[in-house]
Amino acid sequence: MASSAAQIHGLGVGGGISSTSSRKPTFSFAPRSVFFGQNLRRTTATFLKHTSNTSRRRYSTGAVRIVNEKVVGIDLGTTNSAVAAMEGGKPTIVTNAEGQRTTPSVVAYTKNGDRLVGQIAKRQAVVNPENTFFSVKRFIGRKMSEVDEESKQVSYKVVRDENGNVKLECPAIGKQFAAEEISAQVLRKLVDDASKFLNDKENRKHALNLHYIYAVLEVGDGVFEVLSTSGDTHLGGDDFDKRVVDWLAGSFKRDEGIDLLKDKQALQRLTETAEKAKMELSSLTQTNISLPFITATADGPKHIETTLTRAKFEELCSDLLDSTLPSDEVERMVSEADKFAKEDKEKRDAIDTKNQADSVVYQTEKQLKELGEKVPAPVKEKVEAKLQELKDAIAGGSTQGMKDAMAALNQEVMQLGQSLYNQPGAAPGAGPGPAPGSEAGPSDSSSKGPDGDVIDADFTDSK
Template sequence: MYRLSIVRFLINGRSSPCTAVIPSTSLELAHFLHLSSSSLLPQSLPSSKAPEEERLPPLQWRTQLLRCMLPSSLPLPLPFRGSHYLPTAPPSFSFFGVSRPAYRPFSSLRISGSRTTGRSTISGGSLRVVCEKVVGIDLGTTNSAVAAMEGGKPTIVTNAEGQRTTPSVVAYTKNGERLVGQIAKRQAVVNPENTFFSVKRFIGRKMAEVDDESKQVSYRVVRDENGNVKLECPAIGKQFAAEEISAQVLRKLVDDASKFLNYKVTKAVVTVPAYFNDSQRTATKDAGRIAGLEVLQIINEPTAASLAYGFEKKNNETILVFDLGGGTFDVSVLEVGDGVFEVLSTSGDTHLGGDDFDKRIVDWLAANFKKDEGIDLLKDKQALQRLIETAEKAKMELSSLTQANISLPFITATADGPKHIETTLTRAKFEELCSNLLDRLRTPVENSLRDAKLSFEDLDEVILVGGSTRIPAVQELVQKLTGKDPNVTVNPDEVVALGAAVQAGVLAGDVSDIVLFRCYSPFLGLETLGGVMTKIIPRNTTLPTSKSEVFSTAADEQTSVEINVLQGEREFVRDNKSLGSFRLDGIPPAPRGIPQIEVKFDIDANGILSVAAVDKGTGKKQDITITGASTLPMDEVERMVKEAEEFAKEDKEKREAIDTKNQAESVVYQTEKQLKDLGNKVPTAVKEKVESKLEELKNAISGESTQTMKDAMAALSQEVMQLGQWSYDQAGASDTESASTEPSEPSPSPSGQSREGGDVIDADFTANLD
């Protein structure tokens, strides 16, 4: 599964051999650059206090990648690891004394080890390659899409309805039937309390965080005993976690992809907004697990968009991805070129999206109606749902028109009769209603460029992602901010899914020339005296990374310390998110400030955070690994997985019942038509048998048993075959009789005249039997 190679690095004219474990297929050297931070150095090369000329070179250097085809042998540990520095000259490889046997595929590779640079250590992660089809999924707030690598290019997978995107909507009817996608969206107006949309805004969050969002939907959002968000479904008397609803959307996407690709899909790369925190990312993975899907990787939506844009591009470019989706807003700055994608910075607002623009129209319509009629439509669930749908349509119309006509007949009724809404919304008025939302788009753009230490003049391209970027005022804002016309060569609704498919292709081994350097967006730190957050890992740090700080006790004779790990941008603990905590005991009593406690943060390439605290005096150590603070307990996730499997089985049975019923009704129609066409020509015995079985099938259709319908269809088919055989025999007998009867003279015509020659005469004869 691995190949041992002697690799000779030529650095500044000197060669330095070292051994390395390499996977058994050819990989770009950049994969190793990704796994072991931003460099590969031989073990003997010092990395601390590296001179200026040996520090990390620009992206243009790292794009000079060498493809290595290495011979097979036994695996050995990799004796070196990445550091903060790279030599000025790119390393070249020389293989000696080894043969080159046949190559074979590999399933996974994990490189372990570390290399320290001063007080900072870069730790590696894992690269997993799976030899099967992996899809990329854009799990959106409003719409979702799935894509896969086909013929070496990312391709959007059409759903069962033939559409390229699927509404992220799930509904339950009063008889308990579950609807997903377009069919669920179509019935939302008549079933608002049981139709769930914009669920992405609630995933992985506590009820206290979503008070405003919960007022914008037509279904009830409630709090469970742990303060988590639950979505109430009166139709079946159940409360759902947001992860369960998202899982149902994922399940449909994967089922449609399996049919499209003619391959059962079980693995995927799923995208999330760049500013999703650990809880939201873990909740998204939980949703995949509930759907029976193995989520191999979670990547940021702007990063995915850049992968789609930069796929097969060779020129080095600095791009800004402006992603305004249905529920979130993200901005990322990346360097792209020759297969290398490096995220320089990320910023965003998880409380700003296209839904907020829709809500301004909803509030405007409701306020005007209340002013004119004295009725608050926001308290009427059905009316609210109609307003939401109308607002979305009006917003879309205003992207190409200067005004939108809004007509909502019978929006409600009073004792005086039905009430209607008939009005016109101009683009100018819409932009006025959304002016402060447009202002909020500026800050993340400016922050992202500041964090990347770039100016607007350094940008080569601006990529727009998300349907709401079609709003003219948004495009105008981007143009004014950046001084560049936005790139419109990519479809904003599909580009994220296409990029996710590219990364899925990397993991599946279908794509070998792409390397992604990701960064960790928010600050990480811990709680210190006075409820202050002391920041350890800066925002937008490239992964993998590690950093440590030394702290001391806050009181005399203190023998233990509580390490509270925090994530966020604010200065105080109360305003940030706690990821976990642990206690270090056994500290020798001493005056405050004397004990030396080193706390080390370590994040691997997959974003898994490990925090360790060591008392330097005694060597005692305690640590914690944070893979994501899920809002759902593991046993509840397991319950949801089993429930989803039961639902999948139930859905399959319901689908089979519907298909069988449709087939049975078709058989009934065709049989009745055949009997009618044959009329009295059919022998009574044969006809009675067919009609008997036909009646049995009609009764089976009226019942509820799928198997009974199948049995009745089979029985009827046997009799219909007998009927068909009789028809065939009769036709054969007629042909034989006609062939054996040769008249010696022409037959008379219907008019009593004779015809000469061998022409065929078509005529009807009527015999009077009276």
């Protein structure tokens, strides 16, 4: 797909907006400037006319609206986590720093006190089981009395604090963590990976899913709205892994008389192998499991060599499979979504308005700073006054108040554009425009170029 580099001047000033990529056609505008925006009552459109190397053609663009919004979704899973971003109106999985599409929800501390997160933490778990924390999400918000069974399934020590809450003991650094602290460290890595992908740390949005197993979603206008949620918040991918671990350990104990579940390093190897087998059975009907030197006795080393079929795996996990998304639960969630539809719509409107208002404040302040002394003092004072009113409205939290303040600010920004246009030496065609990210007021006929709504531009395709 061909892409381009463009230099576009806005608001009658010398600075411009530019974007580049591999193939570089260049738009070089003749001394006119253009202003992109959207009008509250009708659309303010900018049109371009350009020349190619072989022919001269006129291209009209229709209304142009510049939107600089990037939305990131983070799924903080029990076993693995993932990050997605909206690109071209479609969700795209964001690869992490290691180039993988998922990140293990694992945190470890080395004997030197170094913290490891993700795949690097998971890889060293066999040799450092007591300081490697995984599946911690099942402990979030739980009392020690509620997690007796879960605490036996992990290689680290789960203890009770003075209030009966769950704590995770880390001998390497002599500290006890809440499960939320470990999950926060995984989340921090996910956010950092997403930030590198977006390359935008000033105006980010994060959609965080802590424990939804499944949900009823409404999709519209590029927005995914969670209308209702349900599911076992303590069910994760490693619950399926554990069924394979128990099957392997049970078979080994029956044949050799040794309980591998009491050996932390053996348990870690069993867990990793079980996860690998589960993934392979997604595309294969059976998988071979090989664990040499899983333990040793006076008679010598012991090994595990066996085959797991998909049918056997489904048998081992039958109750887990039966418990996911029953029809009566789906009906309950749909009913719940309908019940709270109006309330949810109001909440979404409030959130969207707040985000838009924050963006308008940031973009307006940035615009004033960039224009500097080019803005007449009386005009600047009016803009700053309306800007403060918008900030106050944001602090007040009233959705309608923020909308009214944005509209008022936009009118002053339109006057700012008009004042620049009227300055001596201003480029023809530069007219009033709205605050970035907001809707504008009435447009002015002076925003049109001499050719109606068409502006001449020379186009050069440089290869």
